[in-house]
Amino acid sequence: xxxxxxxxxxxAVALLGTAYVFPLWRVDLVAPQYPEGLGMLIRIDxxxxxxxxDLHSINGLNHYIGMKAIVPxxxxxxxxxxWILAGLMAGGLLVAAARRRLxxxxxxxxxxxxxxxxxxxxWRWGYDYGHDIDRDHAIIKIPGMTYSPPVIxxxxxxxxxxxSWPSTGGLAMGVAALxxxxxxxxxxxxxREAA
Amino acid sequence: MSPSTRSRILxxxxxxxxxxxxxxxxxxxxxxxxxxxxxxxxxxxxxGEHDELYAFLSGGFGGQVxxxxxxxxxxxxxxxxxSQHAENGWGYSEETRPMLETSFGFIPWDDLHHTALSQxxxxxxxxxxxVNGNNTPRVARIDLTHFETTEILEIPNAGGNHxxxxxxxxxxxxxxxTRFSIPVPNRDVPIEEYKKHFKGQISFITADQPGKxxxxxxLVVPGFNYDLARAGKGPSAGWMFFTSYNSEQANTLLEVNAxxxxxxxxxxxxxxxxxxxxQQGKGRRASVDYRHNYLDEFSRVARSERKTxxxxxLPADCPGVMYFLPTxxxxxxxxxxxxxxxxxxxxxxxxVIPVHSTKKMLQAIKDKAFExxxxxxxxxxxxxxxxxxxxxxxxxxLHTEFDGKxxxxxxxxxxxxxxxxxxxxxxxxxxxPTYYSVGHLMIPGGATAKPFGKYALAMNKITKDRYxxxxxxxxxxxxxYDISGEKMQLLLDFPTQGEPHYANALDAKLxxxxxxxxxxxxxxxxxxxxxxxxxxxxxxxxNVVHVRMTATRSHFAxxxxxxxxxxxxVLFHVTNLEQDWDVPHGFAILGATNAELLxxxxxxxxxxxxxxKAGVYPMYCTDFCSALHQEMQGYVRVSPSGSSVALKAxxxxxxxxxxxx
Numbered sequence: 001x002x003x004x005x006x007x008x009x010x011x012a013v014a015l016l017g018t019a020y021v022f023p024l025w026r027v028d029l030v031a032p033q034y035p036e037g038l039g040m041l042i043r044i045d046x047x048x049x050x051x052x053x054d055l056h057s058i059n060g061l062n063h064y065i066g067m068k069a070i071v072p073x074x075x076x077x078x079x080x081x082x083w084i085l086a087g088l089m090a091g092g093l094l095v096a097a098a099r100r101r102l103x104x105x106x107x108x109x110x111x112x113x114x115x116x117x118x119x120x121x122x123w124r125w126g127y128d129y130g131h132d133i134d135r136d137h138a139i140i141k142i143p144g145m146t147y148s149p150p151v152i153x154x155x156x157x158x159x160x161x162x163x164s165w166p167s168t169g170g171l172a173m174g175v176a177a178l179x180x181x182x183x184x185x186x187x188x189x190x191x192r193e194a195a
Numbered sequence: 196m197s198p199s200t201r202s203r204i205l206x207x208x209x210x211x212x213x214x215x216x217x218x219x220x221x222x223x224x225x226x227x228x229x230x231x232x233x234x235x236x237x238x239x240x241x242x243g244e245h246d247e248l249y250a251f252l253s254g255g256f257g258g259q260v261x262x263x264x265x266x267x268x269x270x271x272x273x274x275x276x277x278s279q280h281a282e283n284g285w286g287y288s289e290e291t292r293p294m295l296e297t298s299f300g301f302i303p304w305d306d307l308h309h310t311a312l313s314q315x316x317x318x319x320x321x322x323x324x325x326v327n328g329n330n331t332p333r334v335a336r337i338d339l340t341h342f343e344t345t346e347i348l349e350i351p352n353a354g355g356n357h358x359x360x361x362x363x364x365x366x367x368x369x370x371x372x373t374r375f376s377i378p379v380p381n382r383d384v385p386i387e388e389y390k391k392h393f394k395g396q397i398s399f400i401t402a403d404q405p406g407k408x409x410x411x412x413x414l415v416v417p418g419f420n421y422d423l424a425r426a427g428k429g430p431s432a433g434w435m436f437f438t439s440y441n442s443e444q445a446n447t448l449l450e451v452n453a454x455x456x457x458x459x460x461x462x463x464x465x466x467x468x469x470x471x472x473x474q475q476g477k478g479r480r481a482s483v484d485y486r487h488n489y490l491d492e493f494s495r496v497a498r499s500e501r502k503t504x505x506x507x508x509l510p511a512d513c514p515g516v517m518y519f520l521p522t523x524x525x526x527x528x529x530x531x532x533x534x535x536x537x538x539x540x541x542x543x544x545x546x547v548i549p550v551h552s553t554k555k556m557l558q559a560i561k562d563k564a565f566e567x568x569x570x571x572x573x574x575x576x577x578x579x580x581x582x583x584x585x586x587x588x589x590x591x592x593l594h595t596e597f598d599g600k601x602x603x604x605x606x607x608x609x610x611x612x613x614x615x616x617x618x619x620x621x622x623x624x625x626x627x628p629t630y631y632s633v634g635h636l637m638i639p640g641g642a643t644a645k646p647f648g649k650y651a652l653a654m655n656k657i658t659k660d661r662y663x664x665x666x667x668x669x670x671x672x673x674x675x676y677d678i679s680g681e682k683m684q685l686l687l688d689f690p691t692q693g694e695p696h697y698a699n700a701l702d703a704k705l706x707x708x709x710x711x712x713x714x715x716x717x718x719x720x721x722x723x724x725x726x727x728x729x730x731x732x733x734x735x736x737x738n739v740v741h742v743r744m745t746a747t748r749s750h751f752a753x754x755x756x757x758x759x760x761x762x763x764x765v766l767f768h769v770t771n772l773e774q775d776w777d778v779p780h781g782f783a784i785l786g787a788t789n790a791e792l793l794x795x796x797x798x799x800x801x802x803x804x805x806x807x808k809a810g811v812y813p814m815y816c817t818d819f820c821s822a823l824h825q826e827m828q829g830y831v832r833v834s835p836s837g838s839s840v841a842l843k844a845x846x847x848x849x850x851x852x853x854x855x856x
Contacts, residue, residue, distance in 0.1 A: 036776065052774075053713075053775060056775075057773075057774065060773065060775075139823060140822075
């Protein structure tokens with residue numbers, strides 16, 4: 001493992017750390033009646049409104065379609081994720097300290113898997129909210145309609161356009177993953193050249 | 196009536212007639228001008244764009260304040276102050292009724308004449324708007340973060356609070372002086388003994404602490420009629436100037452008997468000297484009865500407190516507190532220019548506009564250039580304070596404002612025009628007709644140290660043919676002029692609510708970013724709040740039934756109530772659970788003899804209802820809140836007195852499910 005790879009790993013760890021401060025994902029709900037905007041921020045340890053009462057308003061709107069209320073306390077992942085991220089960062093520091101090629105590969109794989117799992121989990125919760133509809137009490141019922149927001153991208157949900165994109169923390173994690181990939185490729189190439 | 200008075204009145208009447216004819220012709224010419232593309236562009240605010248200024252026009256006999264955008268003239272809001280407002284329940288809901296309590300009991304109306312924006316260092320700061328109630332003397336504070344009246348103070352010993360609520364440079368005080376002198380203290384005396392018993396009073400009211408307005412001191416002054424006022428600044432800092440008329444002290448047919456003397460007076464009050472006098476213990480405590488009403492910030496419930504004493508000062512006991520400046524013919528306005536050097540008097544019947552110099556006034560006081568005294572108040576010599584006179588300004592000068600570029604603009608009621616003249620040279624430089632008979636005029640910031648100087652607004656007393664006619668009763672008209680150039684240009688003509696006597700306007704930026712969009716439910720400390728649907732409930736206390744209920748899109752909880760009996764009084768305490776901008780809910784119930792409620796997000800409002808007949812009564816949301824607004828309803832079952840129907844309420848399952856909202 002080269003010195004450059006080591007610095008890349010340290011940079012990746014630093015970038016991962018920003019996820020404690022900045023939101024990972026942002027979902028904006030766009031409709032004419034909300035010129036001031038309405039949206040949610042998904043953080044490593046919670047879900048909150050872009051503005052203080054946005055989540056309250058979104059839950060109020062969701063009752064029309066029979067969606068259950070988004071209650072951050074009811075999402076256990078939000079309690080685990082800060083610790084998982086801490087573990088990942090500790091692993092990164094260990095890799096940088098030990099400078100073992102194999103450890104780097106293992107850590108890189110763990111990072112990739114956990115990021116993928118996080119995205120999948122986000123999709124799963126979105127799917128759950130969008131499909132677990134109380135059709136007996138829903139006020140607006142449209143046969144076949146579900147309300148899952150996209151993981152990445154834009155989708156029309158009745159009168160709202162839902163835009164879901166990674167935010168500062170999520171982007172930083174993505175860049176961290178890229179840096180680690182570069183570190184792995186470089187380390188592997190250096191080894192081949194040495195052989 | 197003396198021959199000279201008669202001829203003067205005839206002359207004035209002739210001028211009105213002539214003025215009417217002249218300006219009827221001018222009207223058609225100018226309306227084609229106003230229709231020209233350029234003027235239209237200057238007042239056009241494109242869809243989605245905002246006006247440059249907020250303008251606050253007093254509502255006169257409407258008892259409220261109209262908020263308009265300028266330059267478009269669009270009405271943005273009516274802020275109810277002294278008058279009940281069925282539209283949102285102001286003065287009807289249990290929370291707001293105490294705001295209209297007075298020492299005479301609950302009063303549902305007043306005549307709101309003047310506005311005064313709060314100031315810092317002599318400039319508008321956009322914190323509060325103060326207004327006066329003329330008939331039952333009161334002043335009020337409107338908080339400009341939520342455009343709501345938050346405080347009303349009654350003024351004792353006043354017989355018509357007209358010269359009010361003009362503000363000092365840092366909003367330390369607003370003032371009130373009596374239009375009608377009355378016996379002080381008020382008592383049963385023959386009216387013809389006016390000169391013996393009747394007194395004026397001038398009050399200074401502490402204003403810089405919201406919720407804590409009070410009368411700092413009251414000057415007991417000669418029994419004249421007191422009119423408008425302005426605070427000094429710069430060289431005249433610490434002074435307040437009040438006009439007075441009826442120095443003849445007439446008590447009947449004032450239009451003649453109060454127009455006899457060549458001069459009336461501007462009363463110059465040194466309020467710093469008055470403070471010092473109070474500190475020296477020269478004031479006296481007088482027994483009075485008045486009310487102070489204010490809205491608690493967190494419960495949003497108004498309280499009405501009774502006050503029973505006031506500090507009074509007799510000017511004779513405190514030399515240096517008050518002087519009279521002789522001023523021609525029943526002056527209306529006493530307007531201080533942006534530098535604080537000049538006080539312009541609008542003598543309604545005067546043939547000139549006299550301008551006093553505050554520097555000369557201070558010198559004259561030092562030199563004791565007195566021509567006598569009135570009840571121990573020195574009267575300065577007219578020439579000793581006079582800076583100059585504007586000659587032949589027009590007829591009926593009332594009120595003057597300033598553009599900050601060295602010009603003054605005086606409204607001329609009888610000749611129906613605005614006259615622009617230059618401070619210092621006192622030359623008239625321009626005239627613009629008004630349609631018709633302008634009262635006050637307003638330049639944004641025109642009464643401050645830093646006028647905005649781009650527009651002037653004429654508030655007129657006669658409307659006649661300006662708009663599509665609406666029977667005998669017409670709205671009052673207002674006209675907007677561009678005063679940025681050498682010549683005033685009429686841009687826009689728009690109808691207004693009530694009778695705007697005066698207005699203020701300021702840069703929208705000072706207010707618009709500080710707007711409250713809704714009230715925090717978490718901070719709602721109303722005694723009957725339900726912060727969530729699980730907190731709703733019913734409670735009977737004797738024959739009073741408290742219904743603690745919630746409103747959210749699109750249901751009430753509870754929405755069916757049974758067990759109310761004829762003879763009960765039901766208090767519906769409705770909390771709006773929304774926490775988003777512009778989602779009010781309304782509440783009305785069949786047969787309510789008061790009004791509806793409009794409940795802002797996060798707020799609790801209470802409607803009192805006394806059913807008189809058994810039956811089932813629908814209630815519903817009156818503010819179109821959502822796609823299912825029309826479903827937002829419920830019923831109250833009223834049983835005969837003594838019925839065994841238990842008091843109970845139910846909420847629908849879907850309401851219970853979204854109870855976390």
